[in-house]
Amino acid sequence: MSNQNDFDRLSQRLNLSRRSFLKGTAIGAGTLAAGGLMEIKYGKEAKAFAYEPYPRDDQLETVVTSCAHNCGSRHMLVAHKWKDVIVRLSTDDGRYQKGGYFGKDGNEEPQLRACLRGRSYRQRLYSAERLLFPMMRVGKRGEGKFKRVSWDEALDFVARKMIELKNKYGPTAILDQSYAGASYGVLHKSDQIEGLLGRFLGMFGCRTSSWSVPSYQGTTSSSRWTFGTIQDGNEDDAFAYSKLMIMWGWNPAYTFHGGNTFMYLRMAKQRGCKFVVVDPQYTDSAAAYDAWWIPIKPNTDAAMMAGMAHYIFTNNLQDQEFIDKFCQGMDEGTMPDWAAKSPNGKENFKDYILGKYDGQPKTPEWASKICGVPAKDIKKLAHMYATTKPAALKASWAPGRNAYGEQYSRMAAALQAMTGNIGKLGGCAEGVGKAWHAEAVAYPYDQYSNIWFASIKSDRWAHCVLNYPNVRREEIGLWPRQDATDGQIPNIKGIFWQGSDWFNQLTNINKEIKAIEKLELVVCMDSTITPSGLFADVLLPVATHFERHDVALPWYKGHYYIHRPKVIEPMGEAKTDFQIFTELAYRIGGDVFGKAYNPKANRNYFNYNDDVDEAYLREWWEGRVMHHQGVEMSWEEFKRRGVYKFKLPRPHVAFQDQVEKGVPFQTPSGKIEILSSELANISDWTKTRYGYHIPSIPKWIEPWESLNSPKTSKYPFHLVSPHPRWRTHSIFNNCSWLRETYEQEVTMNAADAKRMGIKMGDIVEVWNDRGKVVVPVYVTERCMPGVLVIHEGVWMDRDENGVDRAGNPDFLTLDDPSPAGAFAYNTVLCNIAKTNLEHRPGWDKLATARSHVFRREHRREL
Amino acid sequence: MAAETTRPKKDTKKIRAAIKRRKHATYTPVKPDMQLGFIHNNVDCIGCRACEMACKDKNGLPPGPRFRRVQYIEGGTFPEVFAYKVNMSCNHCAEPACLPTCPTGAIFKRKKDGIVDIDSTLCIGCRRCEAACPFGAPQFDPEENIVKKCNMCVDEIEAGRKPYCVMACMMRVLDIGPIDKIWDGSLDTVAIGPHDKVVRQVKNMADIELTHPSIGFVAHSKGKVE
Structure with missing residues (x-):
């Protein structure tokens, strides 16, 4: 029957759907999991993916677990399973913790609702790309x-x-x-x-x-020097108390940094907090928080911040009392005695900003020429930041993934300190942003x-x-x-x-x-x-985290543990x-x-690993969590409930004890080290892990490539490659549910595109001396001129000439790290042109052609 | 090989009987005892699409059909730009345009709560409803050769809970409730902020006079209809 053949072809084309997948696996997986998988095909209640009638929750086994990747947060997933197959996933609805009930939410024990990646997890678990055998x-x-x-x-x-x-x-x-x-x-x-x-x-x-950590080594180095720790973060509910929130390169609407950060930011907005986004793109975060958008040339953030510092110092808006009490090297008065004789630590930050050493005051006008932000906007932002209390400058990681990215992070810390916004509720010292400390090792x-x-x-x-x-x-x-x-x-x-x-x-x-x-x-x-x-x-x-016994930790912010039982047996021969x-x-x-x-x-x-894993986990829970953290819930009860949420006596704010109780910072001097004691005393840089000279105070250093460099005559565009919303780095790249909601594309400013005769959806090549990628283009007014954006993590697909047809920006990035280890992912000049080269998105777009209609319609034709 | 496993068998007798019944019936719109509807905050939504993924997963959909669709709207000229989201699934309209087009009477509106649903055993995949709906709610599933759409997770509602999309919303800006309460602002929900007003019509959607959809929005300043 031809109809049948058509359907077979169609099925093959849709080979990522779970129904056809399960069929294949049931045959392929052989003896191991056959029982559970085979039975779902026809049994009335066991129709795993029936549209009607649904298998209702009371027909399925409910197991609390969590997602597990290197993404920015850690949320609850609740598996609903039939025998050994996960039929669907839901998330925290307030029912599972002690004293919980359906719908329980709020600041004290907020629900840990999973993001779109977590919700699509079954497609990864049961994907055609799943590795089942050695x-x-x-x-x-x-x-x-x-x-x-x-x-x-x-x-x-x-x-x-x-x-x-x-x-x-x-x-x-x-x-x-x-x-x-x-x-x-x-x-x-x-x-x-x-x-x-x-x-x-x-x-x-x-x-x-x-x-060196790819995502945030610049920030890590900076926080270690400045604060002596990378635990410079607040818990996310603390953000609800800010009156001004400067999101510097921060887009939690994409990265979901901190389990509920974005929700608390909404709360801050409702309480009258003003938002500012400093970013080459008008991000979804900028839109959702109705932020003042300051477009900035990539890699020039430290210059703009220096301009802000100049405005604050020259208008005497700094919190001098805070500086005198807590800072080292902010100005002449806070320089330690030994500094004058040190090999690398003779300069203080204020005099550097005022131009005492190099004759160049770092005025807003000077900064404007470098970063492209009008001087009046730099002054306005500096004034807002210095006079609004409490104010949070959230210095995100992305601007630090640059040549000399650590200088941006250090400069941000200097601004946070000079305005006295460290250790205060509603302020911010991030940075790395790690907050509450979990017992992490079993x-x-x-x-x-x-x-x-x-x-x-x-x-x-x-x-x-x-x-x-x-x-x-x-x-x-x-x-x-x-x-x-x-x-x-x-x-x-x-x-x-x-x-x-x-x-x-x-x-x-x-x-x-x-x-x-x-x-x-x-x-x-x-x-x-x-x-x-x-x-x-x-x-x-x-084995995936659904197939082994473990306990999940919050990743970045949040204070809870989620039990992660072996929900299903490992698929294939996975171990x-x-x-x-x-x-x-x-x-x-x-x-x-x-x-x-x-x-x-x-x-x-x-x-057989069940008993041993259980023994490690029980020892961890009883020895560390119960003993060190004072948790009274037994291991058995924790396993039964699936989650333990801590109730903190007050919103956790980094360095609150240092500022309120005079506890020393973990630096050599016990102070916030704007002048780093470690760096100041280095004379032979080749013998350090840095390899090359790093100033002891935050400074603006010209990056190797930027829109200000002469290389722009050949490569006039600056490429940034932020973390995508639809993937955790490269994980979930193969999930069709996610794929039908986005395109791996290059984002380009509308005026640039018009000038070059490029239209929305055109296939373009983006290249420099290091490589070439082929992608469709998304033309928008939301990206500043001269900047291109390609999200990192797409699975590479090279043609015979080494051109990547899938659009992985890392064919273009530099493998030269910054001295402090910051990856230079965002230090990339390149060019762009329409192309006839083959583009391969890596999946069957035809299968979802219809749904693409819903992506971005009602848009002015560009 | 084994393709019959993916397409459920149709009971043709049952369908014939339904068509007959349908031919003789006079269409009278169902007036529900209470109409449930959605509320979505266009401004505070970050557009993450967790709701969409939760829906796809709950309903076991292949790539293609999307019951819930978050539209990304943007405009302005650099650097004066704006962006917001309009999030819709099925609006469970007071006068559903899909319902009278169905030749087998598979589409029905519940008296209890006004939810519009499709009896998939009667759907023959003719896709007339898909063309009739001004909001794009009915979605064709090429695997099963039938049209499917959001039914507000009736199983969850009957269990006293809320649909998967609502319970997935990381920002808590999507909710359901009796539509009258949504429109007059009396619904107890965090989807509507303290200073927000609810409107029935925003730009980027069809005229609500067509079907009287059961949905309310907190509109973006650029998405308001005068």
């Missing part, structure tokens, strides 16, 4: 050809190869590129510094680690947790591999060591990816592609076949990371290594 490469590296192998074969290969590399090339041969993609569980943790992989490789005795945490034999800036691995051994330590930001190996360049010959799609996510991908060809072992552990995975030698299928490392440890070092790596387990852990 696989080994059969084609050329990066070609994407694999064969299915047994766990035995895969693990033996990895173990043998690891030993070979260590013996042949020494203890720096394996690069740890674990990242936070499968993180934020207390037990199963992927992490750059101290996760499960770091501990495994460290114990094995062969590990080069990556120390996995074995001991002297082996962070052993490394070399540590480099994370975006320099390709440079290191390609140029070894002719690499100077400062080029790769080598972390100093206290032994004879200090300064030794790592001889990297293998990479491990755990919870990490870094190959797709780090800068200058074309350079990475050259470098990876030189490696002898590439292992990718993931639950999805990622673009990184396609370059691996071995793919190890990892947890912890199982894989434990088994590898047994294979490499027998009982000695195996037992040391996972003390509560024996070798059977690879086949």
Whole structure:
């Protein structure tokens, strides 16, 4: 029947739908999960995706769990399942916590409602790209050809190869590129510094680690110098008390930073708080909070802030009492005695701003020429900020992902301090923004947790591999060591990816592609076949957080724990990371290594992990949460309810005790260090992890590329690549529900487009010396002229000439980090033109052609 | 292979009987005892589309049909620009344009709460309702060859809860309630702020006189209709 054939074709075209997927999996998954999956096909109540009648909640089992990625918040997901299949997800509705009821919400125990990414999770869990079996490469590296192998074969290969590399090339041969993609569980943790992989490789005795954090290293460095900690954040309900909120490059409508931040900001708006957004784009946050939009040239934020500082100092609007009491190096009066004799710390901030050292006062007019913001607006904003109390300057991460991005973060901290808005309710010292401190570790945490034999800036691995051994330590930001190996360049010959799609996510991908060809072992552990995975030698299928037992932590703000039971059995032959490392440890070092790596387990852990995981988690809950944090709820009750929400006695504000009770800041001086004691006393920069000179006070430093540089004659546009709303970095890129609501595109100013004859929807190429990508264009008045925006994280798809047809901006980014480690993701000049090159969005747009109508209609034709 | 698994079998006898019944019936609009409707704050909505994803997931929809649609509206000239969102699913209209177009009488309006729903066992996928609706609510599902749409999660409402989209809203700017209370501002909901006024018509939607949709909005200054 032709009708039938048509339908088959259609089904194939829609292969991401769960119904057809489940069919495929049920056959593919074989014995493991067959029972649950097969039965949903016809059984009346078991129709997982029936439109009518719905399986109602009382027909399904309800399990509280959470989402799990490196996204900006951590929300509750409630799985409704039939046998071993999750039929749908809902979220917190107030019912689950102790004393809760349907609809309970509010400041004290707000609902933890999941975002669009979390809500689409079933599409990731049951996606066609799900990795179900161990696989080994059969084609050329990066070609994407694999064969299915047994766990035995895969693990033996990895173990043998690891030993070979260590013996042949020494203890720096394996690069740890674990990242936070499968993180934020207390037990199963992927992490750059101290996760499960770091501990495994460290114990094995062969590990080069990556120390700079791609998203926010500039801010991290700044907060460590200035405040001595990265816990410079308020809990999100504190924002409801601000009278002025300056959102500097901050777009929580996209990033959902902090579980309920955006909701509390709305509360602030209703109470009369004024909003300002400093950003090259008029973001959805700007719109929702009715903000005064100040468009600014990318990479020039520190100059504008210096102009504001000048206005505040020259009009004597600073909070001098606060400065005198809490700051070091803000002005001449707060300089420490030792500074005059220090190698790098003779200058104070105020005199720098007034131009005493270089003869250039950093006036608003001076700043205006650099940042493109009219001087009168700089003055107006400075006046507002200095005279409105309390006022929050929320200095976001994105403007710090730049050449000298740390100077922007430092400058922001100086403004926060000089206006006395630190440690006060309604003020803000962020920064990094980490607030309430959770008990984060249930996995074995001991002297082996962070052993490394070399540590480099994370975006320099390709440079290191390609140029070894002719690499100077400062080029790769080598972390100093206290032994004879200090300064030794790592001889990297293998990479491990755990919870990490870094190959797709780090800068200058074309350079990475050259470098990876030189490696002898590439292992990718993931639950999805990622673009990184396609370059691996071995793919190890990892259970998702629905398929293992854990407890979720708040990511950034929020004070709660969410239980994360094993909702369903692992699909295919997936195992947890912890199982894989434990088994590898047994294979490499027998009982000695195996037992040391996972003390509560024996070798059977690879086949059965429930009791051991439960034991770790119970120990964590009873020993740390109940004992250290004074929680009275038992582990059993916590498991039954699924969530524990802390009630804080007052909104948590960073540094409140320092300001109110005189507790010293965690810096060497005990003060807010506008003049950094650490930096002031450095004379040989090559021996530091920074590699190059950093001023001890915040300064404006011209970036390598910007709209002010001569390179604009060849590349007249500045590209920024913010975090998208529809993905967590590269995760969820393959979810069709999300894909039909957006396009991976380049955003461009309408006047620029008109001048260049580019229209909405045209396919364009965006390029510079480092690479070229092909994308459709979105033309808008909401983006400032000269700026292009492509969101990071889309899965790369190269043609034979190395042009990326999917539009991954990291083909264009620089792999030169800032001295303090800030990735220069947003320091990119490029050009744009209409093109006939092929664009491949990476999914079937026809399948959802109709729904695209609803994207952005009723728009003036541009 | 096994394509019959994805398309439910139709009971043709039942459908024939329904068509017959439908032919002889005179159309009289249902006057509900109480009409439920949606309220959406166009200004405070951040446009995150968690509501859309919750809806797709709840209803098990393939790519294509979207019961709930958040429209992104923008305008102005750099740097004087504005943007807001208009969020709609089915408006469960007082005079639903879809209902009388249905040849099998599959579309019905509930007396109890005015919810407009489709009996999927009677839908033959002719898509007339889709063309009739001025708000784009009925959505064709190519997998099952029928039209589907928002039914305000009747199962949730009957369980004493609210629809998935409302319970998904991270900003708490989408809610449901008796539509009279929404329009006169007496509904107890955080979707409407302390200084907000509710309107029935905004720009970027069809004339409400067509079907009298059961929806209220907090309008953006640029989205107001004089």
